[in-house]
Amino acid sequence: MKISKHQLGIVFFILIGVVPFFGALLYAVLYSFGIVGILNEGFTFLFWKSVFHSGDFVKSLGYSMSIALVSVILSVGGALWLAINFTRNFQSRFFSFIIYLPLAIPGIVTAFFTFQLLSKGGLFSRIFHRLGWIESASGFPDLVNDTYAIGIVLAFITLVLPFFLLLFLSVYKNENIEQLSSLAKSLGANSTQVIRRIIVPILLKKTWIVIVLYFIFLLGSYEVPLILGQEHPQMLSVLIIREIKQYDLTKISEGYAIAVMYTIMVSLAALILFLPKKKISHET
Amino acid sequence: MDKSLNTLKYTYLLIFFAGFIIAGSSCSNESPDIQNQLLGKDWEYIAEESEGTTVNFMMWQGSPVINNYINNYLIPEVRKRFNIDLRISGGQGAEIVQLVMGEKQAGISNGEIDMVWINGETFFQLRKIKGLWGPFVDKLPNAQYIDFEDQYINTDFQQPVNYMECPWSIGQFAMVYDTSKIVSPPSNLRELASYVRKYPGTFTISNDFTGMTLLKSFLAELGGGTNSLNGPFNAEKYNDLSSQLWHYINSNKQYFWKKGTTFPKEQSKVSQLFANGELYIDYGFGEGGIEEKVKSGLYPKSTRVYPWDNGTIKNTNYLGILSNSPNKAGAMQVINFMISPEAQFEKSHADGMDANPVIDINRLPVEWQDSFNSASGRKYGPALRDLENYAFPEPAPEYMIRLYDDFRKKVIEN
Amino acid sequence: MKPKSKHIFLVFLTILIFFPFIFLVLLSMAPEWRFPNILPQYFGPDNWQTILRSETGLLHSFLISLLISLSVGIVSTLFGFLISRSLYYHPQRKWLNLFTYFPYILAPVVFGACLSFFFLKMGIFGNITGVIIAQFLIAFPYALIFFSSFWNKKIKSYEDLVATLGGNQWQKYSRVLFPLAKSMLLICFFQTFLISWFEYGLTSIIGVGKVQTLTIKVFLFIKEANYYYGAISSCLLIFPPVLLLYINKKYVFKNRV
Numbered sequence: 045m046k047i048s049k050h051q052l053g054i055v056f057f058i059l060i061g062v063v064p065f066f067g068a069l070l071y072a073v074l075y076s077f078g079i080v081g082i083l084n085e086g087f088t089f090l091f092w093k094s095v096f097h098s099g100d101f102v103k104s105l106g107y108s109m110s111i112a113l114v115s116v117i118l119s120v121g122g123a124l125w126l127a128i129n130f131t132r133n134f135q136s137r138f139f140s141f142i143i144y145l146p147l148a149i150p151g152i153v154t155a156f157f158t159f160q161l162l163s164k165g166g167l168f169s170r171i172f173h174r175l176g177w178i179e180s181a182s183g184f185p186d187l188v189n190d191t192y193a194i195g196i197v198l199a200f201i202t203l204v205l206p207f208f209l210l211l212f213l214s215v216y217k218n219e220n221i222e223q224l225s226s227l228a229k230s231l232g233a234n235s236t237q238v239i240r241r242i243i244v245p246i247l248l249k250k251t252w253i254v255i256v257l258y259f260i261f262l263l264g265s266y267e268v269p270l271i272l273g274q275e276h277p278q279m280l281s282v283l284i285i286r287e288i289k290q291y292d293l294t295k296i297s298e299g300y301a302i303a304v305m306y307t308i309m310v311s312l313a314a315l316i317l318f319l320p321k322k323k324i325s326h327e328t
Numbered sequence: 329m330d331k332s333l334n335t336l337k338y339t340y341l342l343i344f345f346a347g348f349i350i351a352g353s354s355c356s357n358e359s360p361d362i363q364n365q366l367l368g369k370d371w372e373y374i375a376e377e378s379e380g381t382t383v384n385f386m387m388w389q390g391s392p393v394i395n396n397y398i399n400n401y402l403i404p405e406v407r408k409r410f411n412i413d414l415r416i417s418g419g420q421g422a423e424i425v426q427l428v429m430g431e432k433q434a435g436i437s438n439g440e441i442d443m444v445w446i447n448g449e450t451f452f453q454l455r456k457i458k459g460l461w462g463p464f465v466d467k468l469p470n471a472q473y474i475d476f477e478d479q480y481i482n483t484d485f486q487q488p489v490n491y492m493e494c495p496w497s498i499g500q501f502a503m504v505y506d507t508s509k510i511v512s513p514p515s516n517l518r519e520l521a522s523y524v525r526k527y528p529g530t531f532t533i534s535n536d537f538t539g540m541t542l543l544k545s546f547l548a549e550l551g552g553g554t555n556s557l558n559g560p561f562n563a564e565k566y567n568d569l570s571s572q573l574w575h576y577i578n579s580n581k582q583y584f585w586k587k588g589t590t591f592p593k594e595q596s597k598v599s600q601l602f603a604n605g606e607l608y609i610d611y612g613f614g615e616g617g618i619e620e621k622v623k624s625g626l627y628p629k630s631t632r633v634y635p636w637d638n639g640t641i642k643n644t645n646y647l648g649i650l651s652n653s654p655n656k657a658g659a660m661q662v663i664n665f666m667i668s669p670e671a672q673f674e675k676s677h678a679d680g681m682d683a684n685p686v687i688d689i690n691r692l693p694v695e696w697q698d699s700f701n702s703a704s705g706r707k708y709g710p711a712l713r714d715l716e717n718y719a720f721p722e723p724a725p726e727y728m729i730r731l732y733d734d735f736r737k738k739v740i741e742n
Numbered sequence: 743m744k745p746k747s748k749h750i751f752l753v754f755l756t757i758l759i760f761f762p763f764i765f766l767v768l769l770s771m772a773p774e775w776r777f778p779n780i781l782p783q784y785f786g787p788d789n790w791q792t793i794l795r796s797e798t799g800l801l802h803s804f805l806i807s808l809l810i811s812l813s814v815g816i817v818s819t820l821f822g823f824l825i826s827r828s829l830y831y832h833p834q835r836k837w838l839n840l841f842t843y844f845p846y847i848l849a850p851v852v853f854g855a856c857l858s859f860f861f862l863k864m865g866i867f868g869n870i871t872g873v874i875i876a877q878f879l880i881a882f883p884y885a886l887i888f889f890s891s892f893w894n895k896k897i898k899s900y901e902d903l904v905a906t907l908g909g910n911q912w913q914k915y916s917r918v919l920f921p922l923a924k925s926m927l928l929i930c931f932f933q934t935f936l937i938s939w940f941e942y943g944l945t946s947i948i949g950v951g952k953v954q955t956l957t958i959k960v961f962l963f964i965k966e967a968n969y970y971y972g973a974i975s976s977c978l979l980i981f982p983p984v985l986l987l988y989i990n991k992k993y994v995f996k997n998r999v
Contacts (some may be wrong), residue, residue, distance in 0.1 A: 050828045050831055050832065051828075052828075053824060053825045053827065053828025053829070054828055054829070054832055054838070056821070056825055056828075057825050057828065057829060057838065057886075060821075060878070060879065060882055061825075061841060061842055061845065061882060061883055061886065062841050062844075064845065064853075064857060064860075064879050065841075065844045065845045065848070065853075067857070067860055068853055068856035068857045068860075069856065071856050071857075071859055071860070072856040080433070080859075081433070082429050082432055082433045082457060083429070083457070098737075126755075129748070130748070130752070133748075133752055139752075140991075141987075141988070141991055142756065142759050142760075143759070144987050144991070145759050145760075145763070145984065145987065146759060147936075147983070147987065148980050148981075148983035148984045148987055149762060149980050150936075150939070150940030150942075150957065150979060150980075151940065151942070152940070152942050152957050152960050152961060152979075153762075153766070153960065153976045153979055153980055154762075156960060156964055156969075156972055156973075156976060157762050157765065157766065157976070159964075160765070160769065160969065161765075163600075164601075164604055164606055164777075165600065165603070165604035165606075165776055165777040167765070167780070169777065170777055170778050170779060170780050171780055173777070173778045174778070174780050180605050180606075181604040181605050181606055181777050181778075182529060182530075182604075182605065182606040186586060189590060189592075190586075190590075191586075191589055191590065257847070260847055261847075263849075264848065264849025264851075264852065265849070266849060266850075266851040266942070266943040267942045267943065267957075267961075271961075271964060274589075274590040275535055275590050275591050275593060275736075275740050276590070276736070276740045276741045280849070280852075281849045281851050281852055281943065284851075284852050284855065285851055285852070285855060285943070285947075288426075288855050289422055289423060289426060290422060290732075290733075291421065291422045291449070291728075291729050291732045291733070292729055292732070292733050293422075293425060293426075293429070293453060293456075295733075296426075299855075300856070303852050303855065303856055306849075306852060307848060307852065307856075310847050310848055310849075311844050311847070311848075313847065314840070314843040314844055314846075314847045315840070317843070318839070318840050318843050319840065320836035320837060320839075320840065384952065386950075386951065389962055389965070389966065390965050390966050391966055392966050392967075392968045395798075395966065396796075399796055399797035399798050399799075400796050400797055403797045404797060415952070417868075417950060417951035417952040417954075418951035418954075418958075418962055419950065419951045423950075423951075427950055430858060430859060430862050430867075431862055431867075433859065433862075434859060434862040434863045435863075436862060436863075436865070440867060440868035440869075440950055440952060441868075441950075441952075594965060596965060596966055596967040597967070599967060600967050603776065603777075604776070604777050605777070624774075625774060626776075
């Protein structure tokens, strides 16, 4: 009796956790080869060839990776700096609550807000104008929908830095870093050494998987680049959805081809990150 | 434990769930015939059928004045008059076509959407996949007010409309400029090239329907005349003219907004840029569409509309009923109301949606003629007839579809 | 860092954290606020009154969002808890756990685009049920991963103890497992609620614009460049989580890592 209940759980797991993913992947594969789709005429490599030929995927991947990498590095750096310098302060009643507040703001609102602040007609531009630094709105630098994706990176940092900060603070507490640091100090280490040799390595070692996960999340992020990005190049999700929803109905399959490549890529990343290790991990 | 027994249970469960899923998909096939018989019924029957139903309307929701008209006039009116619950979903062009395609592929005969707001290229694509239901327009009582002899109404992107879609508004594309910033705005490609050199960064092309419509004007000019794109799609002509167009844009785009490295995604963005004073030239449907923007203070009072020498597109937009709509009677009732004198009058207010009525004023009862004639016109924008001599009809839909694709490939990604 | 500069920085940080909230409220209360005005010329509840009286359906969106997110939060948390237990007791749990990460790591919007055909086929495209199921498909893996750290030898020995003492299934869950997992259940509910509450891409695809949650509204207003209504929808979107955060303050993140 007990075993069949477990089996039921596993069946449920397979039905809602596994089947949809592989079903979606299968559908995208079939579509990309022209096997399904009302205007497609049967198996063909045409769409894959054209995707490779145009280089869209590679360009978009490179673009997305650079943005995600820069954003994650800056966020982790900022969060580490805050966590190390202000550990005590964040334990106060007031701060221990307000540092959670940024979690209440979703990507779409962050993007909207960033646009309102940084566009040429935005709040900062108006302040610059009032201060006499620029003569007209067009004099304000390009910070949204811009070539260097500055708007996207800033929005990403706003979104993930608070999360990393909370993460580091909690590891700081759970790993007794404070005690370790004072121990090191009593053994003669100076504060730079403590930060470099103890605090940062422990924090990063305990959280690197989460950091990599966030990198992958940002890679596939949709709303923020949709609002703050430019028309070309575009981040992966934006590119895929644009291709799938495009005017030329005969080319929808190209979008699915890119979706297949993206899905396989992140799945490989998941495999590498979470593949069961030979070594049995600790259990408590 | 007995392993084979477990495997068996497992299999049963999977079959159970698979059956569940398949059952779910096949139970939605409900007598589409009854719906199709509607075309043979009289209006009383249709009106009775539509009473108290829900109609799903998918439309482009990118304009506050249009949304305001729909939300605060149309929805309450059809509820009051016919007890119809009109629900709006956002979506246009390709999204509508893809929805219908998906539903066809999945064999869904009761679709999600009843009626759609479309123009020629969507009409073309929906026809291609047999996604439209009809001909229904001649069944609508209010269709008597529409002049189907008008070539701008009976022909949509060079295709005969044949009562498969109902005209809703008519308008002309026009250019807009700020008189306080520039004295004589460019009105042909040669002038535009020297204009952008004089005022770099103040002109751009939106990568959407509006921007593509501007490109069609350019294309017609390169073709050597107002009507150079008329007739069925001619690939050779397109390739020739479009390569000239891309060459023209690419050799001038370093003087465009953001040095031509990127183009705005939507017309609403162009409007914002014009409002901020970044752009000096704007353009839009509905004879430029500046009335409400000037009145609300978004655009400066010095904003004016001007014609393009070789002419701009004049077109009609339409309402269609989808072939798998579950409530065709309701959709007909709503569409009939949308072309009624009162709804068209409300829609034409210069203070509101400011869209030209598609009904022929001369065919209306006298009291409505008076209302239309005595309505206060636009204060800042021109009337449709002022631009009469600068109008040409939409070219075949393939031009639009190709322009979209090529503008991205040959300009944006270049 | 000197204590004084530290103090100044903390004040700056506090302003930074509160700024988005204040700015969005201001924007939502300004009928006109654009270049070159640093502050709007008028403040007041006009926008709020207009939008709540009109047929824009913002209140409706708020209620739909609430219904969807509560459903997704509750169902994902319960299923995640129960099924993560089945997974823990399965001999191949490590491999099964691996599968959880695939849908978890994939961009929801791409997942939705590739899934939409099946939703159409099942007749749950463009309705609330469909959106709930779709969001559940992405919130559920999160819940599974979240609870995977709950099950361990200690919990198993408690379960064995209940069995030895003759407790039934109901007692095992109500007296032992749920009380032990109480704070984790709350956090998981909170997180899955937020995953759903903040979801845009997947919802836009599976809801086909018919299920207009708050995020869909925000995007709609951004698209039509109606920033004031955009700000109102944003406020409706961010203040409920603030409230939840306040209530949940002592639970959230306690056991995250």
